[in-house]
Amino acid sequence: MSSSNVPSTNTWSNCIGQQTCHPKYLLYPTSLQDLIDAIRLGRKENLKVRAVGSGHSFSDVAPTDDILLDPHGMNQVLKVDASLLRDPLKESSLFAVQSGITIRELNLALDKAGKALINIGAYDGQTLAGAISTGTHGKGITLGPMASSVRSLVVVSETGDVYQYEPSNGITDQDKFATDAAKAGMTLKQDDDFFQSVVVCMGCMGLIYSYIIEVVPTYFLIENRTVSSWENVKTELAMTKGGLLPEVLTYNRHYEVDINPYAIKGVHHCIVQTTNEVKTTHASGSRGFKNWLAGLLASWPVAEDVLVDILNEFPKASPWIVGNALSTLVDVNYIDKSYVVLNIGKVNNIKGLAMELSFPVDENLVNSIDNLFAIFADEASAKRWYLAGPIALRFVAPSQAYLAPQEGRPTCMVELDMIYGVMTGGDLLKSVTQRVISGNPAVRVHWGLDLDTVTGRQVQMRYGKYSKWLAVYRQLNSTGMFNSVFTDRLGISVDPNSNTAKLT
Structure with missing residues (x-):
């Protein structure tokens, strides 16, 4: 993972130059280990950590002056291990990729395999994680937003531990996962509250390494x-x-x-x-x-x-x-x-x-x-x-x-x-x-x-399950490592000494 630590030369801006920041470290991860190392660096120097995508957001979800990760180097197609699935026959409808892949790159990889995304937004330059994490949707009254196609995601937590999050009835067989050597050091958490909170979390609950998404044949x-x-x-x-x-x-x-x-x-x-x-x-x-x-x-x-x-x-x-x-x-x-x-x-x-x-x-x-x-x-x-x-x-x-x-x-x-x-x-x-x-x-x-423009009070009033999301957020950001100007605006930045987030 390459980095630069001279503040005067580390400048990040979004696609139109309307959101900018000057991170102390600007990192370019290419692997799961790079994400773990970024968390360790944040813990060592007491710095906050954020990951960006392609800068296609016009809000303050991405900027930080501490550690900023550009994930475009994490753009590889991964293998779905059918032996770990509850239903191995579902392998053909699943596709695994690193989180920094752009939608354009993903579309081409899927097309080569004779597959396609169920739904996508109107622009393909975004990273997959950036699009999913902010609620990018596409269109079709019978088709959910892009997050609806996610079946599993791997996330590095504030402690540097690695979790694979899935719904309670997730695609992975827990017993097979527990005995698989390749998953050593990784925890499978199949929990609806955690999964439905992390999948759209605006980068507030960890560093996303990869996804398994449901796909369909080319159409x-x-x-x-x-x-x-x-x-x-x-x-x-x-x-x-x-x-x-x-x-x-x-x-x-x-x-x-x-x-x-x-x-x-x-x-x-x-x-x-x-x-x-x-x-x-x-x-x-x-x-x-x-x-x-x-x-x-x-x-x-x-x-x-x-x-x-x-x-x-x-x-x-x-x-x-x-x-x-x-x-x-x-x-x-x-x-x-x-x-x-x-x-x-x-x-x-x-x-x-x-x-x-x-x-x-x-x-x-x-x-x-x-x-x-x-x-x-x-x-x-x-x-x-x-x-x-x-x-x-x-x-x-x-x-x-x-x-x-x-x-x-x-x-x-x-x-x-x-x-x-x-x-x-x-x-x-x-x-x-x-x-x-x-x-x-x-x-x-x-x-x-x-x-x-949006305040935490407005969010609380408009989302019926916000309290469940906030409870998961407090657990996954207990040290305040993922605090940012965005969480400050919502009034949910966590004080690590009290482990609380108060609405303002």
Whole structure:
């Protein structure tokens, strides 16, 4: 494991340079032993330890000025030992990898093996651990977030001990595990509270070495993107009698709506995207631009700083600029492998910023989205603050992970996108989020797409199993080794002398 210990040269920043830190040690682990050594270093020098991913989070979940680990060197495919499984026949549906593998690398490895992820987010540059640990979700009302595919994970604790966490009915046979020489020094803990807490823990409960995830055979998707309006779409999203989910969500594998948050001549224009599995082995057709940022640059072929200057000087142009960008996304019958279709990528020469809110899919959903648009209109009228980007609605199945934004309920994840560099952008996103949260106690915020706004009290009010998560956290961070600016913000940093974490 390589490292540097000169503070002036150790600088880490996220993908847009909006979160930065200057760790005393910046380490690049490649093995389980490297993680153990990092914990030992932290214990020896009384330093806190954090692991980062690809820096795709806009919140303060990653930064530390003590020991920071970049896990990209832990990107190997591992072997699932069928002899240790309760049901050896399940080996073909399981895939083991180190935690620092990027989703792009994982997709390629799976494809080579004739397999695919059940669900993925819209960007493949994240590390697997970074995506899972912050609640990254993908889409599909019958498909849970990425954490739902985890069957087992190996974690190095604050003491340097190694644990393999699984649900109570986990995939591993305890007796076989206990007598296996390769597992010497490792403890198997099959416990629902521990597993459902650790799987989405924002790096607060240990250093994740590896995962075993459930996968499926390679499959193809057919994508269609059509122009519509929110005024039409919201009738389709109304709950049916008896509280059943809207048919448009259950009929399609994936259903997504990208909306202009501002009405033009009384209409919120949008793109409706449906994606369904198709029985084929060949790609065909072509799509519009992968994402709205690419379409934006095509509509406004100027340098990024010039476009940002235009939006800063003429914020009222945002609705028309966003509308033009959305119109470039249309496609019909575009077919390719699942991971190709679902990855909308990023644009190298322009930066985006986002927050994401989690709403329950219930009878109040349409009114909640209408209220969100009203808040944006009010912010524009009162302050001349405009969102320089669309709003995306993605629908996800409930999660069992205690702090997953989708925990316990069918969920509509509402992403608020904009170009980074618009001077009022961050203030607008924070203001809108706080107004939504204060008016709706059911709304949660994505852990990675939060501009450091959420408090511990708000988390406590919104997650029914937060007390169970907090109890596990106190056990696994009893020394405060995994304290950070993030845990400080939530008011849960542990005092090692009292082993308590108090909400503030």
